[in-house]
Amino acid sequence: MKARLLIVGAMLVFSGCAASLTATGSAVRVTNNPEVVRGMEYIGTVHQGAMAGGMAGVVNSSERAYTKLRNKAAEMGGDTAYIVSEAGNNVSGVTVTAEVYRKK
Known part of the structure; x- marks a missing residue:
C-alpha cells in the first residue's frame, strides 16, 4: 500500500513538469x-x-522549453518562432528567447 502511494505521489510531482504540445x-515553425x-x-x-526537476527533468528540460515556447507563440497568433538565444543546459534548466512572427 505504501509503495502504491509513493508511486502515485511521484506521478503527480512529475506530471506537473510535463508540457504537451497543443x-x-x-x-508553429521554429x-x-x-x-x-x-x-x-x-x-x-x-x-x-x-527547469530540470529530478531524473525526468534532466533529460527533457530543453524539449519542454521548446514545447512551451511553441504553444505561447501560437497563443499570440504566430506561426513562426525565430530563436534569438538559448541559455542553460539539460542539467540546470534551459531558457529560450524567440521572436514570434506570422505571415502577412
Whole structure:
C-alpha cells in the first residue's frame, strides 16, 4: 500500500513538469535562420524556461522549453518562432528567447 502511494505521489510531482504540445502549437515553425522571417509580421518576444526537476527533468528540460515556447507563440497568433538565444543546459534548466512572427 505504501509503495502504491509513493508511486502515485511521484506521478503527480512529475506530471506537473510535463508540457504537451497543443494543436496550434504544433503548427508553429521554429527556426534560427533570419531569412525565414524576412517579410513576416513581428508579433512579439517570448522568453520561456524549463527547469530540470529530478531524473525526468534532466533529460527533457530543453524539449519542454521548446514545447512551451511553441504553444505561447501560437497563443499570440504566430506561426513562426525565430530563436534569438538559448541559455542553460539539460542539467540546470534551459531558457529560450524567440521572436514570434506570422505571415502577412
